[in-house]
Amino acid sequence: MSQHPERLIVNVGPQHPSTHGVLRVVVELEGEVVVRCTPDIGYLHRGIEKLMEARTYQQCLPLTDRIDYLAGSANNLGFVLAVEKLLGVEVPPRARLIRVIIAEMTRIASHLFWLGTHAHDLGAMTPLFYAFREREQLMDLFEAVAGGRLFPCYFRIGGLARDLPEGWTTEVRRFCRTFPEKMKDYETLLTHNPIWIRRTRDVGVLTVDEVLDYALSGPVARGSGIAWDVRRADPYCGYEEFDFQVPVGQNGDTYDRYMVRMEEMRQSCRIILQALDRLPQGDIAVDDPTVTYPKKTDVYTKIESLIQHFLLVEEGIRVPEGEVFHHTEAPKGELAFYIVSDGTSKPFRARARTPSFVNLQVLSKLAEGRLLSDLIALIGTIDIVLADVDR
DSSP states (O other), X not given: OOSSTTOEEEEEOSSOGGGTSSOEEEEEEETTEEEEEEEEOOSSXXXXXXXXXXXXXXXXXXXXXXXXXXXXHHHHHHHHHHHHHHHTOOOOHHHHHHXXXXXXXXXXXXXXXXXXXHHHHTTOOHHHHXXXXXXXXXXXXXXXXXXXXXXXXXXXXXXXSSXXXXXXXXXXXXXXXXXXXXHHHHHHHTTTOHHHHHHHTTSSOOXXXXXXXXXXXXXXXXXXXXXXXXXXXXXXXXXXXXXOOOOOOSSOSHXXXXXXXXXXXXXXXXXXXXXXXXXXXXXXXXXXXXXXXXXXXXXXXXXXXXXXXXXXXXXXXOOOSEEEEEEEEETTEEEEEEEEEOSSSSEEEEEEEOHHHHHHTTHHHHHTTSBHHHHHHHHHHHTOOHHHHOO
């Protein structure tokens, strides 16, 4: 019970559509003004990092899918790059570029989901249908290449699960050519809409110092003018070879973060088209029998390949003893994996530094002094997924 009789304590969530998962926010109100706001997490804990200790490195991949379930391939990429750094292997150029293509398609799909749900939270229903129209095309492309839509699990340690199907690159190129035109529909509905502007401009302002103090990353940080993008600051997968811009905002408010994510989708299309233009023929995995599975045709016809496949499935990849930290630019911000290897085929320790968990910590600061209705806009502008917060 509140010490101030004039104040009211209410629970937003954990079962509430605008909390984007099982998040409970304890809100202390004076009228409709938020006096104190405390996120309460712990309803979705599955112990993924502990589960990894009892599984081989290959078996850990589906677990990383479930961290940010709206960007499964982005999580896969961070994990396989960390393990490959421990192994000291580098994937062939074709595999590296395909990873970039899939990662940027995942970024667009994640931002489209954010756009539709964020607008819906604030009362605009139509953008949800428009955004999911294009997202469904991406889901179909993921399914065509990997067999899965939400959890493709297409990346493998040392390369990819399989090569691209015939005609797939043509469909991806067609999507990237038409998508910027489709984005005009979103902007017509929102960008200059006076209601949208009133609900987002000067709401949830973050200064540069506050971004640094809270260690925020991704569009949340870039919306305040900090051009921190791991793809530029510490390139991986050859991102230093691509021509793209890192969009930033000026005011650090909810509207600027909306504009940053919109521009990021355009830049992702630029990267994908460049990767398609440079995509060479060749292998899609390293030629190392201790790391990658043999071809299925060889498993069925050659005893050596059958033995290799059996050993990798039963014993896993033996990773040299050591520790590694590797970070990537996931759709929601900086994602990092820290892995300690004891020389066996299972991680001795594994830790994921997820962007949603870190970014969520600023919610209390953003909400205090604002209206309760603004709290919903602030949860949306941070773009959290609770599986990414509470693992």
